[in-house]
Amino acid sequence: MSTRATIRFAKREEGVSFNEHPHQWNAQFYRHHDGYPEGLGVEIAESFTKYGKLMNWEVESLDLVHGDIEYMYYVWQCHGKTDPWISIFKIGCDDVFCPTCDQEVIVDGTPDECIFVGTPDALLDKFDERREIPRCNGCECGDMDPELCGSACIQNTN
Numbered sequence: 001m002s003t004r005a006t007i008r009f010a011k012r013e014e015g016v017s018f019n020e021h022p023h024q025w026n027a028q029f030y031r032h033h034d035g036y037p038e039g040l041g042v043e044i045a046e047s048f049t050k051y052g053k054l055m056n057w058e059v060e061s062l063d064l065v066h067g068d069i070e071y072m073y074y075v076w077q078c079h080g081k082t083d084p085w086i087s088i089f090k091i092g093c094d095d096v097f098c099p100t101c102d103q104e105v106i107v108d109g110t111p112d113e114c115i116f117v118g119t120p121d122a123l124l125d126k127f128d129e130r131r132e133i134p135r136c137n138g139c140e141c142g143d144m145d146p147e148l149c150g151s152a153c154i155q156n157t158n
Helices: 037-049 120-127
Strands: 005-011 027-031 071-077 085-090 113-118
Touching: 005 037, 037 071, 037 085, 037 113, 037 120, 085 120, 113 120
Parallel strands: 005 071
Antiparallel strands: 005 027, 071 085, 085 113
């Protein structure tokens, strides 16, 4: 089964939250497969950080809405701002029968959930499975910040 996604490019504007769907966007693309954050999300981030090439995108009309997507991406850009920001939404079911997950929905509709907001580098840190995440080496606490180990470590018993 394919993991479908829509990618929209929106303008960064004052008062428009990155964790809500914007009312307007400037361009829209569709991806039929590998639309999950560890796939498409990483590719989008790498296109900004490593100048990777994006493959298998279809340009779409701004008014077209696919009913079978699982993820919605927004790439927020603005002239004069160096880093774009990316928002990722896990699309909920908005019908009694969900065409995305091919199941009956218990409650009348599940809202979309914003699962990520941040820069391309932050997206790679969170979703790129090839990246090594520095961990605390002094104990088994699993603290993400090795600088805190031994002093402000969450398992510090000193």
